[in-house]
Amino acid sequence: MPAPAEVSYDEMNSSSSSIGVYWDANAALKSGATSFTVQILKKKDVGGDAYDNTVSHTLQSSDSPYDASQFTGLTEGSKYFVRVRANYPRSVYSEWAYILSSYNVPAKVKVGTGVMHIDPNAKNGPEDVTVVPFFSDLNLKWEEDDTAESYVIYIDDQKVGETEELSYHVTGLDYNTSYSVSVASVYSDGSEVKADPEPTKTGNIQQITRNVGPTHLSVNWDDVSGGAGAGSRAYQVELSKEESMANPIYSIYCVDGQASTNGSFGSSSWYGKENGTNLLPPTSISFGQLEPATTYYFRVKTVGNYSFQGSKGTVTIKATNGESDFSPVITLRTEAEHTPAANEILYQGFDNITMQSDFINTAAGTTPYWSDKAIVSKQADTPNPWEGAWVVYPFANSHLLATWGMASTANYIDGQATYKGQANRIAGDKSGSLKGWYIGDQVSPHQGYVKVGTSSKDGFYIATPALDSPLLSAEGTLCTFSFKGCPLMTDGRVVDIEVYRAATKTFEKVTSITMDSTLADGWTSSDYLCNYKWTTYSIDITLHPGDNVAVISTNKSRFAIDDIMIVKK
Known part of the structure; x- marks a missing residue:
């Protein structure tokens, strides 16, 4: 039975989102055709009525027009074959007739452009x-x-x-x-x-060792998300004690665990600026609450599109490059516990405090979802949708020890409610080995260390309990006091070391220490990069039973501090 003749591209009825087509129906109508079916397809010569995107029109011979049609809602630049057939009674059909190219073969029609005249013998490759x-x-x-x-x-x-x-x-x-x-x-x-x-x-994954301890570790991976902001740098991470990744300890979507709808890897002035614009920190995360000298296994993947209902609204993370498979499993390891030396009087490694972000490793940090934190601060967290008990705090985000219920208001060493104008706290049960230490109002817990101070005031501190080691004599014992320190942001770098003398009930300033800068020479407030790293500082002090030693912010310094130690010389 006759097929439609002279199937043609209808330029007048085509656009950047449509294809128009018309044909000569006369011979088919004279032979009894009752309708015409017109289709667009990605591949020609598809059998039966198969077609692309369900784009098929059937026009009855009584329709007006019955010899023209238009396909709309198409994507500019898409390519289709266009074909028409005549339909006869009793399920009889003609052959398909195509729009032809100048080579007299079925042509592709490009939306927004028209008929493509391609040499059928060309071999150009992709x-x-x-x-x-x-x-x-x-x-x-x-x-x-x-x-x-x-x-x-x-x-x-x-x-x-x-x-x-x-x-x-x-x-x-x-x-x-x-x-x-x-x-x-x-x-x-x-x-x-x-x-x-x-x-x-392919992207790299590696353990970060600038800050690692017996209960915490950090891992960095190349940012393969293609994203340029918190919502599009989208990842899921898992940590397990089993290489098979069964029973993961952590399986977390990296979204902001504070009261927000952000992802975990947004830009931050705590990392740096370029021409006044905050820089994107590396894609890194710190895990806490781990076991000493233990091997762990880690893997990561990009998240194509994930949403859940958080406390502040719908949270959506969507990697620009789409969803990946999980990475190969890599091995990470925590350090062994601190072993006291024979001449050690005091050691504080903050190993029971492993939460919030990690300045030293420039990493986001896993954080427990504690209900009393929300009660104390009136800042409801977004529970991790995977585990329910853990969230991720973005790099540099944190709350105070007192906010977390880890310290409470109390008098300072000398019995006064404040010191240097700042309210005093005493660390409590939830602070682990820090219990009984004196802290100023602006001290926050991090991954195996604490941050002290603000950029607006001086006088924030961390001070030891009264020393009670049998290595100390009433006449005085020459000791070495040391700590690891790191100034933060672009703030001051000076700290005072002070001793409270129990015998005389007086404060004695021992020295001031200017910590090494984390910024390159020539930095400005609009162009800088923070290269956080630990440096160990030490001084010799004569100490007695009952004395306390404090590290105090001055010059409006904010600093991280770890591994506070006193040993007998």
């Missing part, structure tokens, strides 16, 4: 190959080769897959590894033409 690497996988996409039947994917010249689509997901790769990626067009005669190889490298 163009504009794009590679998006993750950790153990990568995504490929390319521009269509209009004469190809399919495409073959090669990794380091080894065939890993074949597809008729314009994208492919490669799996089973190693992290931090370079690869050569190629895509080849396959033609009807079986020949191939490869695009130029694309060198790529």
